[in-house]
Structure formats: C-alpha cells, structure tokens
Amino acid sequence: MAKRSLAERLNDGTVIVAEGYLFELERRGYLQAGSFVPEVSLENPEVLKSVYRDFMYAGSDVVLAFTYNAHREKMRIIGKEDQLEPLNRQAIRLAKEVAAEHPNEEALVAGNISNTNIFDPEDPQSKEDVRMMFREMIGWCKEEGVDFIAGETFYYHEEAMIALEEILAADLPAAIMLAMMGENQMRDGYSVEESCKILEDAGALVVGMNCFRGPATMQPYIEKIAKTVKGHLGALPVPYRTTEEHPTFFNLPDEGCTCCIPTETTFPTSLDPLYVNRYEIAEWAKEAKAAGVNYIGLCCGASPAMIRSVTEAVGLEAINSRYSPDMQKHFLFGSDDTLKQHNQAYRGKA
Template sequence: MKRTLEERLQAGPVVCGEGYLFELERRGYLQAGSFVPEVALDNPQALKQTYRDYMLAGSDVVLAFTYNGHREKMRIIGKEDLLEPLNRQAIRLAKEVAQEHPVEEALVAGNISNTNLFNPEDEDSKDSIRNIFKEMVSWCKEEGVDFVNGETFYYYEEAKIALEEIQNQGLPAVITFGLMGENILRDGYTVEEACRLLKEQGALVVGMNCFRGPATMQPYVEKIRNTVDGYVGALPIPYRTSAEHPTFFNLPDGGCSCSLPTETTFPTSLDPLYCNRYELAEWAKDAYRIGVNYFGLCCGASPSMLREVAETVGRETVNSVYSPDMEKHFLFGSDQSLNTANTAYKTKA
C-alpha cells in the first residue's frame, strides 16, 4: 500500500525533490526572469522526465510544478486563461510519474508559494492572496494530491493564510520559509517563532527552503529544531552562500572575466558558485544528526545532488546503481586489471 506522508515520516527521513525551476531553465524549457512553469502545457514530456529523474534519484514525493503558477504571475505574463489548465496538468503529470515508482508509489504534492503581493498594511492584498491559494488548493483537492507543499514564504502571515486554505480542503500541509538577508521574516517574526506558530496551528511539517545555501540555512534550521515539537524540513539551495552574502540574490563571483548582462550572478550566472555533492552530503549529515525529518534541495539542485542527500540520510535510491565508483577509472581506479602505465601517470595528468 502507498503510505501517507505522516506514516513515512514516522518511519524515518522523507526526501522531497525540489529545484525544478532552475533545472528546467537549464534544460531549455523555462524562461529565466518571469520563471513561470508553462512547461506543464508547452512541453509536458520534458516536465515528466524531470519529475522522473528526481524521483529515481531518491525523492519520495513528486511535487507538482506549480511554483509561480498562481493568478498574479499569470496576470503579469498575460496568460490568466491558462491558470487552471496549467495547475491541473502539472498535478496529473506528477500522478502519472508517481505511479511508475518500482518499489512504492511516490507521494504527489500540490504546490503553492509566495505571491509577492503580501502587504501587512493592506487588507485587500490579504484577501487577494487568500483567493489565490483557495483556488489552487481546491484544484489540488479535486486532482487527488496526497498533501500540499506551501513554500518560500518570507512573511509569516502569508504562510498562515496558505496553511488555513490547505486545512480548509482537509489536506496535510508542509510549510517552509525563505529567509532573506535580514535574517528575519519581513513582518518581524523570527523564522523559528513562525514555524512554532504554524506547527501549533496544524502544519504537519515546518521549516525552510530556498534563498540560502547549507552554510547560512543550517544555523536557523537548528533554531527551528530546538523550538518546534514536530517534523522539521530543510531544503537549501546548493550554492556557497556566506555570512557576508547569506542568500543567492547577491552572491558575487570574483573570478568572472566577462561583463554580466544582469546586476548580480542571480539567476543565470551562479554556475561557478555551486556546492559540490560532498559538501551537500556533509550538510545532510549535520541536519540528520540534529533531527531534521524532511530533506531536499531547492533551486539549482540536480538529481545527482539529491541522490547524494538521500543516500547520506540512509536511503538507497532506484538510481543508486549509478552512484560514483572510481574503482575502474582508467587513471584513478584501483582495479588490478587496469593498465598500470595509466594509473601510474595519474599524478602527471
């Protein structure tokens, strides 16, 4: 039988593959800048393959790619008429891929996110946001998702509205925050306090995603773990953020020899700033040690990176058969059948 999210959390760590936004832009199926997931309608097979790659790399969840697929974003690009078809299609494709899992059918999660509309002083903005979430979650319910992932909120109150609308549809909720460089949510809450409140209000999992790499997310994840009595999630970006530059929005690249067309390396020039998979594994080990329950990586992640995280927290993935094994490499291998002239040459290569 297909276990629920809560049943899987009770049994051990759950892995959720995120990061489709950057991955699909990298594969050539999404426009950087607007970052709207039109791929669900324009190139459904490309989206299915991306879902599949993350699932086989260890994700227990096929997350429907509707990040930024909300009414405000669709208004900006002049395609509100595609809003409902896009949302339903993304979920249906996710369900098709989830059923392909050869061991246990993957969970399917609906997805809602920051709207960039929230204004603490404007009640109309709050009503607009509630209506945005209400329609998206209603489609999630009708399409039969297992839970809804509400992510990348940088206002506590917007996340609270998201949780309420998920609960109104009777669905479990995972709610995660994106913490900006001020190190506090933009309506004045600490991220650990916001997570505690949402947990008390009924969220199944609370935590952080996006904006920050492992180095600058982990200290706040520890605060959340020490504050929250329940399941905690952590899904950093795979970039080398620092105390001076805690998010990827203003992350510099001192080695770039050309003039960039954008003011910052974000979002299309971050490539030299990646963490390698072993740095991500070290982060996952630390997060697992302190009691994080729900693991993943966000914007910039690749399936091989996610597989490294999954294996670090004790999971054997479908595609673990392709995990690195240098034994038979022509220069660096140790297999006795290798050409010794090559292996002896490795220090000069």
C-alpha cells in the same frame, strides 16, 4: 506495497523531497528565467515528466506538482490568466502519472503553492487577494487528489499563515517552508523559529525552511527551529556557497568572473561557478538529519545527482543508486588491478 501517507512516512523515518524544478527546466531550455512561470506543463509535458522522473529515481519520495509561480499574479504578468487552471491541473496529473511508476512504493504527490510577491502587511486587500489565489489553487489540488500540499518560499509569516489556513480548510496535510532574505528574519518581523512554532501549533504537519540560502547559512536556523518545535522538521537549501556576508543567493558575488554579466548580480543565470559539490551536500544532509530534520531535500539549483547524494547520506538507497560514483575502474584514478599501470603512474601529471 500499500502507499503510505506523508505522516506515516515521516513517522517511519526520513522523507526525501526534491524541489528545484524551476532552475533545472531553465537549464534544460524549457523555462524562461525572469518571469519563471512553469508553462512547461502545457507546452512540453514530456519534458516535465522526465524531470519529475529523474528526481524521483534519484531518491525523492515526493513528486511535487510543478505549480510554483503558477498563480494568478504570475499568469497575469505574462498575459495568460486563461491558462491558469489548465496549467495547474496538468502539472498535478503529470506528477500522478510519474508517481505511479515508482517500482517499490508509489511516490507521494504534493500540490504546491508559494510566495505570491503581492502580499503587503499594510494592505488588507492584498491579503484577501492572496487568500483567494491560494484557495483556488488548493481547490484544484483537492479535486485532482494530491496527498498533501507543500506551501513554500514564504518570506512573510502572515502569508504563510494564510496558506496554512486555506490548506487546512481543504482538509489536506500541510508542509510549510519559510525563506528568509538577508535580514535574517521574516520580513514582517518574526524570527524563523517563532514563525515555525506558530505554524506548527496551528496545525502544520511539517515546518521548516527552503530556498534562498545554501547549507552554510540555512543550517544555523534549522538548529534553532529544531529546539523550538516538537514535530516534523523540513530543510531544503539551495546548493550554492552562501556566506555570512552574503546569506542568500540573490547577491552572491563571483570573484572569478572576467566578463560583464547582463544582470545586476549573479542571480539567477550566472550562479554556475558558485555551486557546492555533491560531497559537501552529503555532509550537510548528515548534519541536518542529526539536528532532527526528517523532511529533507534541495531547492533551486538542485540536480538529480545532488538529490541522490542527499538520499544516500541519510542512509537510504535511490532507485538510481546503482549509478552512483565508483572510481575503481577509472583508467587514471582506479584501483582495479586489471588497469594499465602506465596510466596509473601518469595520473599525478594529468
């Protein structure tokens, strides 16, 4: 089957986009929490390919090159600026290798740029530094032949606009995702729906939200954006039980924790008990699709099983849907008439 572009796939229906590599690789033991720099593409390339592949087989139509935080500022912090370009190019090349393995239709490969953490609305030099950081990363993406650029996790509207300008200058399609912190607006004062409308009018193919917020505290804003924009809408929450009192995963409390954790909050290494389950994720995905979302997935904390739940909830089938839960033959909870009846009778006491 000929490989369709992102625009063609969006026009045809729903596009599944798996993010969350950062937490997944930390969970597997190949990435350091704190600095959160994706050195894995150079140090353990086969591990990164496995993660790419696992999420693609769970339903993702996109293999997102793992260059989140692979910008000049983060590499400076860990003292490895000399590895910046090799790391970026390697992450893209590995993504292309895995995308070509898709048995039905070659997956899209997205380049990735993200929040820089140096943007300061009061500092013109910071804005120029951000622009140059984006420009060099996008240049490598262009040279390596990505299908589009995912610009993500922007909590300043103006930084998102700089990202969009640089993507469009490279003549690449742009999906721009915003991430609101606890103020429930962008940090430079824009509402998220206002920001998305400006970004769409400026040429973004997809606008929406990712990261920071779980389904419960992202969805109300997705519905506001849906009423404001005319084009393609994206939603990629984190799979955690955020609340109105704690709208992001940065300050989520764990009331059941009985030990003293070494970090000030459960973020980022003690969030485990605060997951939403795959069935809650599926219900959210249906709700998001009904609201008009057609670029859908999950961000930090996502697992392949969760992405598969999103895929199936919106009416699609993953390559690995054959491994989706089927409890009919479970020795305690199954309904198959060949199962031992004494086990079935015992299940309420197990």
